[in-house]
Amino acid sequence: MDFKLTEEQQMLQDTATRLVRDAYSFEAREHYAQSDAGFSLAFWQQLGELGLTAVPFPEDLGGFGGGGVDTMLLMTEFGRGLCLEPYVESVIYAGGLLMQLGSPAQQNLLQQVASGQLLLATAFEEPQSHYHLNDVQTRAEQTAEGWTLTGRKAVVIGGHQAGLILVSARISGDSRDEHGLGLFLVDPQAAGVERRTYPTVDGRKACDLYLDKVTVSADQVLGEPGQALAALRYQQGRAIAAQCADALGSMQEACRLTLDYLKTRQQFGVAIGQFQVLQHRMVDMRTELEQATSMAILAACYCDEAHSLERTRTLAAAKFIVTRAARNIAEQAIQLHGGIGMTWEYSLAHHAKRLVMLSHQFGDDDHHLKAYAALLDAA
Amino acid sequence: MKVLVAVKRVVDYNVKVRVKADNSGVDLANVKMSMNPFCEIAVEEAVRLKENGKATEIVVVSVGPSTAQEQLRTALALGADRAVLVESAEELTSLAVAKLLKAVVDKEQPQLVILGKQAIDSDNNQTGQMLAALTGYGQGTFASKVEVSGDSVAVTREIDGGAQTVSLKLPAIVTTDLRLNEPRYASLPNIMKAKKKPLEVLTPDALGVSTASTNKTVKVQAPAARSAGIKVKSVAELVEKLKNEAKVL
Numbered sequence: 054m055d056f057k058l059t060e061e062q063q064m065l066q067d068t069a070t071r072l073v074r075d076a077y078s079f080e081a082r083e084h085y086a087q088s089d090a091g092f093s094l095a096f097w098q099q100l101g102e103l104g105l106t107a108v109p110f111p112e113d114l115g116g117f118g119g120g121g122v123d124t125m126l127l128m129t130e131f132g133r134g135l136c137l138e139p140y141v142e143s144v145i146y147a148g149g150l151l152m153q154l155g156s157p158a159q160q161n162l163l164q165q166v167a168s169g170q171l172l173l174a175t176a177f178e179e180p181q182s183h184y185h186l187n188d189v190q191t192r193a194e195q196t197a198e199g200w201t202l203t204g205r206k207a208v209v210i211g212g213h214q215a216g217l218i219l220v221s222a223r224i225s226g227d228s229r230d231e232h233g234l235g236l237f238l239v240d241p242q243a244a245g246v247e248r249r250t251y252p253t254v255d256g257r258k259a260c261d262l263y264l265d266k267v268t269v270s271a272d273q274v275l276g277e278p279g280q281a282l283a284a285l286r287y288q289q290g291r292a293i294a295a296q297c298a299d300a301l302g303s304m305q306e307a308c309r310l311t312l313d314y315l316k317t318r319q320q321f322g323v324a325i326g327q328f329q330v331l332q333h334r335m336v337d338m339r340t341e342l343e344q345a346t347s348m349a350i351l352a353a354c355y356c357d358e359a360h361s362l363e364r365t366r367t368l369a370a371a372k373f374i375v376t377r378a379a380r381n382i383a384e385q386a387i388q389l390h391g392g393i394g395m396t397w398e399y400s401l402a403h404h405a406k407r408l409v410m411l412s413h414q415f416g417d418d419d420h421h422l423k424a425y426a427a428l429l430d431a432a
Numbered sequence: 433m434k435v436l437v438a439v440k441r442v443v444d445y446n447v448k449v450r451v452k453a454d455n456s457g458v459d460l461a462n463v464k465m466s467m468n469p470f471c472e473i474a475v476e477e478a479v480r481l482k483e484n485g486k487a488t489e490i491v492v493v494s495v496g497p498s499t500a501q502e503q504l505r506t507a508l509a510l511g512a513d514r515a516v517l518v519e520s521a522e523e524l525t526s527l528a529v530a531k532l533l534k535a536v537v538d539k540e541q542p543q544l545v546i547l548g549k550q551a552i553d554s555d556n557n558q559t560g561q562m563l564a565a566l567t568g569y570g571q572g573t574f575a576s577k578v579e580v581s582g583d584s585v586a587v588t589r590e591i592d593g594g595a596q597t598v599s600l601k602l603p604a605i606v607t608t609d610l611r612l613n614e615p616r617y618a619s620l621p622n623i624m625k626a627k628k629k630p631l632e633v634l635t636p637d638a639l640g641v642s643t644a645s646t647n648k649t650v651k652v653q654a655p656a657a658r659s660a661g662i663k664v665k666s667v668a669e670l671v672e673k674l675k676n677e678a679k680v681l
Contacts, residue, residue, distance in 0.1 A: 060505050064623045067466070067506065072617055074446075104620030117620050 056350070058126070066126045068103060073134035079400045082256075085137055090214050091258030092137035101169020106144050109291075110152060115164035121291070121353035125298040132302025135403055137257050139174065139211030145295045147173035147219050149288040154236065154276030162217070174215035176206035176239075176262050177285060181228075184416040186221070186285045188229050191264060193222035193237065193278075199270040202237060206262040210414075213250040213260045215241060220264070224279045234282050236275035243267055255410035256403060287360050290368045293415050294356035297349040297375040300411045304342050304379060307386045307404045311335065314390055331389060338385050345378035362428060369425040376418040379408040433580070433602075435478045435487045436542035438533055439471035439507055441500040442553040451654045458553075458652065467503040469615075470548025472510075473608040476615040477578055478546055479511035486580045487544070489513050493536050495529045497521050501631060508626035509618035515631040516540075520643060526554075528636075528643040530562035535639035537567055542603060544585060549574050549607040560607035570600035574609040 058066065076096050085093040100106045108123050110116020117123075124145065131140060148166050151159055151173075165171035182188035191204025202222050212218055218239045226233035241248060245267040248260040276284060312335060315326030325331055352371035358364050383405035387394035395402050412418065443449055443458070444466040452459045467475075481487040492512040494500045497519070504515035518532045537545060545567075550557035564571035572578075572587025576595065579586045580602075588597045590609045600606075618626075636643045664670045675681045 060502060061623050061627060063502060064506055064509050064618050064626070065620065068617045068619070068623070102619065103617055107620065117624060 058122075062123060062126060065105075065108075065123060066130070069105065069127050069130040072099065072103070072105075073130045073136060077134035077136055082135055082137065082403075086252075086256045091252070092139070092211075092214075096136070097138050097169055097172070100138070100140075101167075106140070106169040107167035109145060110148065110163055110167050114152065114160055115167040121294055121356040122350075124295050125301075125349065125353035128295045128298035129302035129305075132299040132304075132407075133306045135256075135303065135306075135400065135407055139172065139214075139257075141292050141295045141299065142175050142210050143173045143215070146175050146288055146292040149291050150175075150219060150236065150275060150284060153284050153288065154281070156272070158272065159238070159275065171216045172211065172214055174209050174212040174218045176209040176212060176218050176220045177289075178207050178209075179205060180207050182207075184420045185229065186289065187231050187234065187282055189221050189223045189234055190228045191220065191222040193224050193235050193269075195224075196268070198268055199272075200235070200237065200268070200274065202239065202264045202267045202269060204264050206264070208253070208259045209248075209262050210253070210257060210259045212241070212262060213248055213258055217241075218262065219275065220262070221281060221285060231282055233279050234285070235278040236281040236285070237269045238273040238275060239264070239267060239269060243269075253410060255407040257410075283360070286365075289415055290364065291356045293368050293372050294349075294352035296411055296415060297345070297352050297371050300375050300379045300408060301342075301346060301349045303404050303407050303411070304345060304382045307382050307401060307408070308335075308338050308342055310401045310404070311338065311386045311389050314393075334385055334389060338382050341378035341381050345375045348374040362431065366425060366428045369421045369428065372416060373418050373421040373425060376412040376421065380412050380418075383408040433481075433487050433544065434489045434491065434540065434542040435481060436537060436540055436545045437471070437474050437478045437490060437492045437507065437512065438545070438547045438559070439475065439492055439494050439503055440468040440548070440551045440553075441465050441494065441496050441503045442468045442551050445469055445552055451652050455651050455653060457649065465499070465502070467506055468548050468551045468553075470550060470552070470608055470610070471503075471507075472548075472615040473610070473612050474546040474548050475507045475510050475512060476613045477575075477606075477608060478544075479616075480613065481544075481578075481580060482511065491516060491540055491542065493518065493533065495520060495524060495532050498633075501633075504631055505626050506618060508629045508631070509623045510616060511622065512629075514629055517631065517633045518636060518639065519633055520636055522643060522645075523649075524643055525645050525647055526556050526558035527562055528641075528645065530559050530566055531641045532636055532639060532643070533559070533563050534566040535641050536634075537563070539639075544580070544602060545569070545605045546578075547605070547607045549609055560605055564605040567603075567605070569603050569605050570598075571605045571607070572598050572600050573607040575606050576609050576611045578606055578612065 107116040108119035111118050151163055177186055193200045193202050218241055220237045220239045222235055224233050224235045245265040247263040250260040253259050316324050318325045348371040352368055355364050355367045387405055444464040447464055450459045478490045490512040491514055492507040493516040494504050495518045508515055547560040574590045575587045576590050577588035583602050584599050585604050586599050587606055588595050
């Protein structure tokens with residue numbers, strides 16, 4: 054297998070590395086996190102101007118036809134810089150659904166997404182759903198004008214800033230049925246929509262979405278009503294691959310900071326990295342990182358393939374391995390640092406929180422291990 | 433007006449360089465390489481001249497191994513029109529590079545040649561000046577401002593006492609200082625376009641230039657580690673130490 058990047062990929066990576074290094078110093082990130090948007094609108098605009106928000110879209114939709122590896126290169130740098138922008142949610146996940154299910158008129162929106170002008174958010178989780186995309190209690194009822202939506206969606210990352218929110222709602226069946234799910238493009242300014250915004254543990258912002266008889270016109274429905282689940286799962290797979298790369302960048306930085314600390318901090322007259330028991334722990338962290346790297350690359354290679362059992366299984370395995378590594382590395386990094394590893398003013402603490410957050414978003418390790426086991430039985 | 437920009441492939445400025453165990457040189461295995469930051473500034477200046485309608489074509493040239501094509505592609509992605517690589521696997525001295533650039537200048541006949549003032553690997557600060565001597569063109573080194581008007585270029589130079597502005601008749605050589613401009617990022621559309629821009633590969637033999645070096649590297653050593661500072665108890669003690677230990681007063 055050839056792991057060498059093409060010249061274009063190398064340049065894309067260089068651009069992302071330099072951009073994040075210049076725009077995302079620790080102090081700047083703190084400033085962005087405290088702002089109303091919760092991220093840097095200027096940075097988002099710059100991503101749009103440089104074409105980086107257009108990477109995964111096909112050329113006829115205003116994009117550059119990039120694949121999973123191209124996205125991986127970007128996400129790894131965003132993870133290293135602890136970037137707060139909702140790239141995965143807006144560009145990969147919601148953008149992917151528009152690309153897959155959108156009517157030609159809806160796909161026109163992609164040009165705005167690709168240029169960074171339109172921010173999308175995904176509202177697929179509910180308080181009871183616990184990572185199951187089919188567990189949906191929000192109801193959609195057909196009316197003369199289109200549809201009305203009623204229900205509550207939880208942890209909509211970037212939902213407070215989004216121009217449009219993709220909402221899953223049940224058209225028919227019981228709350229955990231695999232059939233009967235619809236996808237709707239909801240204008241957050243519409244009557245009956247309420248957003249309650251809060252910070253997440255990793256310093257980003259999310260909102261809970263309360264829908265009270267929200268009217269959605271028929272042309273705001275994505276795809277065939279009632280058949281949304283397959284596309285939701287497929288696109289979540291792409292989001293998982295991008296998220297694995299995000300975690301990878303953060304884990305690399307956590308390992309780098311920890312190794313640096315072990316070589317610097319003196320105790321009993323020597324650098325603490327001289328102590329064998331700490332060396333063992335550092336080696337364990339690097340071993341986890343290497344495994345996670347392999348799985349993140351595998352996920353990037355598989356995520357744009359057509360739906361198959363093999364693809365689903367690979368992505369579940371990648372998410373499991375990366376999640377486990379992310380949590381272990383976050384915890385070990387704090388242990389090896391001691392108290393300073395938890396201080397607000399030191400970036401490691403924020404990497405640890407980010408890694409814990411990523412371990413839960415789109416399913417934790419238990420969820421994906423079960424999914425993997427079920428797919429083994431199915432094979 | 434045709435502008436020629438010279439760029440060099442160097443170790444990325446963010447990498448901590450290490451000396452090889454046998455002290456024969458710097459260890460370059462698996463080290464990230466980039467375009468020399470001063471050369472990025474040179475490319476940016478040329479692109480701005482083109483955007484302002486002063487330049488019509490930007491030719492970017494590098495002297496180095498075949499892998500230097502990566503840096504040339506980056507320059508093309510930043511806005512240069514075509515690239516020339518003078519391929520040489522040897523480590524070349526500033527004079528050899530200047531001679532090769534002179535041959536490229538003779539071939540391309542640019543009105544303006546822009547180079548970085550120095551490369552961050554060897555920090556020689558020689559090539560631009562040597563090229564000016566070889567071509568006989570006027571030189572404006574350490575430029576913090578470049579203004580082309582008609583057949584002359586005004587270059588504001590950063591010098592010890594402040595700033596000096598020189599007016600040079602074209603063709604001329606300019607070397608860039610840090611404050612000349614802030615280089616842009618390569619955008620994705622331009623990265624894709626760079627793939628299709630022409631890149632010509634030449635050899636020193638084809639240019640009729642001998643690159644034989646009269647220098648030999650005897651030994652490369654890492655600088656001594658900085659020792660920890662000390663606290664002094666009083667101003668008098670500080671003055672005493674500066675006078676007798678540091679011998680700077």
